[in-house]
Amino acid sequence: MLTEYAFKAVKQSGFTTVGVRGKDSVCFVTQKKRPDKLLDPSSLTHMFRITQHVGLLATGSVADSKSLVVKARKEAADFRFQYGYEIPVDTLSRILADQAQVYTQQARMRPLAVESMLIGVDEEKGPMLYKVDPAGYYVGYKAATSGTKDIETTNFLEKKLKNSPEFTYTQAVQLAITALQNVLSEEFKPSDIEVGVVKPGDARTFQVLSEEEIDEHLVAIAERD
Numbered sequence: 001m002l003t004e005y006a007f008k009a010v011k012q013s014g015f016t017t018v019g020v021r022g023k024d025s026v027c028f029v030t031q032k033k034r035p036d037k038l039l040d041p042s043s044l045t046h047m048f049r050i051t052q053h054v055g056l057l058a059t060g061s062v063a064d065s066k067s068l069v070v071k072a073r074k075e076a077a078d079f080r081f082q083y084g085y086e087i088p089v090d091t092l093s094r095i096l097a098d099q100a101q102v103y104t105q106q107a108r109m110r111p112l113a114v115e116s117m118l119i120g121v122d123e124e125k126g127p128m129l130y131k132v133d134p135a136g137y138y139v140g141y142k143a144a145t146s147g148t149k150d151i152e153t154t155n156f157l158e159k160k161l162k163n164s165p166e167f168t169y170t171q172a173v174q175l176a177i178t179a180l181q182n183v184l185s186e187e188f189k190p191s192d193i194e195v196g197v198v199k200p201g202d203a204r205t206f207q208v209l210s211e212e213e214i215d216e217h218l219v220a221i222a223e224r225d
Helices: 002-011 062-083 089-103 150-160 169-184 211-224
Strands: 016-021 026-031 047-049 055-060 114-122 126-132 138-140 143-147 193-198 206-208
Touching: 002 055, 002 114, 002 143, 016 055, 016 114, 016 126, 016 150, 016 169, 026 055, 026 114, 026 126, 026 169, 047 062, 055 062, 055 193, 062 089, 062 114, 089 114, 089 126, 089 138, 114 143, 114 193, 126 143, 143 150, 143 169, 150 169, 169 193, 169 211, 193 211
Parallel strands: none
Antiparallel strands: 016 026, 016 143, 026 193, 047 055, 055 114, 114 126, 126 138, 193 206
16 A cells, blocks of 8 residues: 555656667656745755766655665665676666565555666666666666656657667757657756766766756757757
């Protein structure tokens, strides 16, 4: 029963998030909360750097998201200490999913009301996009979505990926933004969304795009349409 409430909280979060995997990169996009005038907008985010190479996007309860991020960073640090290299995205996803599943087994433990996406570019496996739900289910995706309008967004993405195209970095980012715009029927300003990416190249670092970089993609999408 508590797990059902956790899924319901994610659906009623008021946010929709999208992740897209390209041939040499991976990204995710989410709506950005319009803050009260007294709040510092830079302190409001749904995207978190777990390691230099792994990013996490949390959809659902903000408080539960912070708890999940702390656990993810601890597991990543323990893995690096034990094995001497950065934790792969699929391994971290499995660990978080295993912990989430344990929470469903005992009445005294409440499942976290968070659905998370993890992205990174592995040296051997290439770009990786994983999603972990409150029940402890995790799997890799070519494109994924969470939140309030996840069904509509999934339908949109399925049409775009029907023939299994391989997207460049720019195409992947713009597809994720376009999917969100299409489902929400909104024309975004750079301050309306957050975009997290792992670009191609040797560095493979996770980064959140600046408003100037987001604006470049929005202008390109508008000119294309």
